[in-house]
Amino acid sequence: MPIDIQRIEMDQLACWRIRRGDDELLIAEQGAQILSYRKGEAPPIIWLSEEAAFQHGQSVRGGVPICWPWFGDLARNPQAVQASYHGEQAAPFHGLVRALPWLLREQRSEGDAAVLEFHCPQALGQLPGWPHQVELTLQVRLADDLQLTLSSHNRDNQPVVISQALHSYFAVSDIQRVEVAGLADRPYIETLEQWEQRQQHGALHFNGETDRIYLELPDTLTLIDEGWDRRIQLTSSGSSSAVLWNPWIAKAQRLSNFADDAWRRMLCIETANVMDDAVALQPGQTHRIGLKVQAIKGAL
Helix, strand or coil: CCCEEEEECCCCCCEEEECCCEEEEECEECCCCCEEEEEEECCECEEECCCCCCCCCCCCEEEEEEEEECCCCCHHHHHHHCCCCCCCCCCCCCEEECCCCCCEEEEEEEECCEEEECCHHHHCCCCCECCEEEEEEEEEECCEEEEEEEEEEECCCCEECEEEEEEEEEEECHHHHHHHHCCCEEEEEEECCEEEECCCCCCEEECCCEEECCCCCCCCEEEEEECCEEEEEEECCCCCECCCECCHHHCCCCCCCCCCCHHHHEEEEEEEEEEEHCEEEEECCCCEEEEEEEEEEEEC
């Protein structure tokens, strides 16, 4: 299988384009953010906004942003995660590393797979308001599937507690014609209704704005897309929580770098460690959160 890896420029951002046969993966060095992923002539698997801006210091709308060392609003995180931040400025949503320059530490081939490894040097004690020393790396492996592994190794002499997410945007034919299997009977937090705790019944279908935190999950979730006659199978490791999000009509009109009708074409299923699934790292300890993405022909 021929593999071609090239460094390219997209407006202000340096990116890496990996081609493996007819498959293509695009990664920005900023934030080590996956931007897009597709296999051959099939519809894209990872969604990138048609209005995405590729600017220094700004996370790109779509792809797979990395949320770390906390997810979402810091004030909604466990107290131990909140206590790790001592910044004079208000804590930004989704942590501190999405818009920082990461470095490509290694690229190699393993058989017919391409492997790239990025690291975030600022996480070793240089993040503003977050004085801990954690070696933070992302390994990207492109073969017949896509595998992402985010590793956090505590090099500090004290424990540190983090929440995190691989904030994955998936492309769909029509959000009203998809469902997510694997959530049945699992507890979730309905953030749009005063953060009520509820339980899922059956597969999840979409008929309005969705912003839910699912807990106690199995390793595998499946995004079933009737319109494109395919399934996207998501296999996680080091995680038992996920965030599912779609802005729907009204909120889509308020989002930056997001077309008014883009809500129809995307769904976020974010492999995460949030709420009680937050990670406590002892000195010298490593935690890895992983995601394997497989597109499979046939919706049933």
